[in-house]
Amino acid sequence: MIRHTVVLKLKYPKGSVKEQDFLAAAQKLEALPGVQKFECLRQIGKKNNFDFGLSMEFENMEAYEGYNNHPEHTSFVQTYWLRDVADFLEIDYEPYA
Amino acid sequence: MIRHTVVLKLKYPKGSVKEQDFLAAAQKLEALPGVQKFECLRQIGKKNNFDFGLSMEFENMEAYEGYNNHPEHTSFVQTYWLRDVADFLEIDYEPYA
Numbered sequence: 411m412i413r414h415t416v417v418l419k420l421k422y423p424k425g426s427v428k429e430q431d432f433l434a435a436a437q438k439l440e441a442l443p444g445v446q447k448f449e450c451l452r453q454i455g456k457k458n459n460f461d462f463g464l465s466m467e468f469e470n471m472e473a474y475e476g477y478n479n480h481p482e483h484t485s486f487v488q489t490y491w492l493r494d495v496a497d498f499l500e501i502d503y504e505p506y507a
Numbered sequence: 508m509i510r511h512t513v514v515l516k517l518k519y520p521k522g523s524v525k526e527q528d529f530l531a532a533a534q535k536l537e538a539l540p541g542v543q544k545f546e547c548l549r550q551i552g553k554k555n556n557f558d559f560g561l562s563m564e565f566e567n568m569e570a571y572e573g574y575n576n577h578p579e580h581t582s583f584v585q586t587y588w589l590r591d592v593a594d595f596l597e598i599d600y601e602p603y604a
Contacts, residue, residue, distance in 0.1 A: 455599035463600050502552035
């Protein structure tokens with residue numbers, strides 16, 4: 411199992427239409443092949459400046475790469491991510507033991 | 508649901524005894540009241556410098572604060588965290604919708 415997560419801050423005010431548009435587009439990534447346990451999350455901790463998170467799991471690295479290279483993912487990155495995201499951090503996990 | 512996560516880098520070489528000692532101590536936090544879905548994770552992404560992660564869930568903020576203030580948690584912080592952790596980032600989530 412590989413869990414791909416990204417925590418992010420948008421360029422737009424909280425609750426704005428642009429924020430909603432971005433999150434709606436992001437949530438469509440759930441439908442891509444190989445994506446399991448997709449979650450759209452609100453970052454609520456006070457110890458960083460990020461506002462949202464996405465989390466999903468893949469069975470293995472091949473499935474993860476298939477998602478990364480999928481045209482709907484690369485289109486999302488070009489159309490929404492590069493335009494809308496002010497700051498982000500990608501964190502990928504696998505079980506320790 | 509609140510998911511408390513922390514991604515971290517230790518001061519010690521990968522695979523060292525000190526690394527194993529820290530992770531063994533961290534994994535005992537699973538037994539504390541209110542802790543659900545505890546996970547000890549390996550950070551495998553190339554886009555940050557962290558090596559491990561801990562993830563756990565709480566039913567609500569009261570349960571989270573109970574964990575934070577629990578003497579076994581504060582003792583872990585004093586005994587292991589402050590001594591062993593070189594860098595970390597706490598990220599806390601709740602479901603977006």
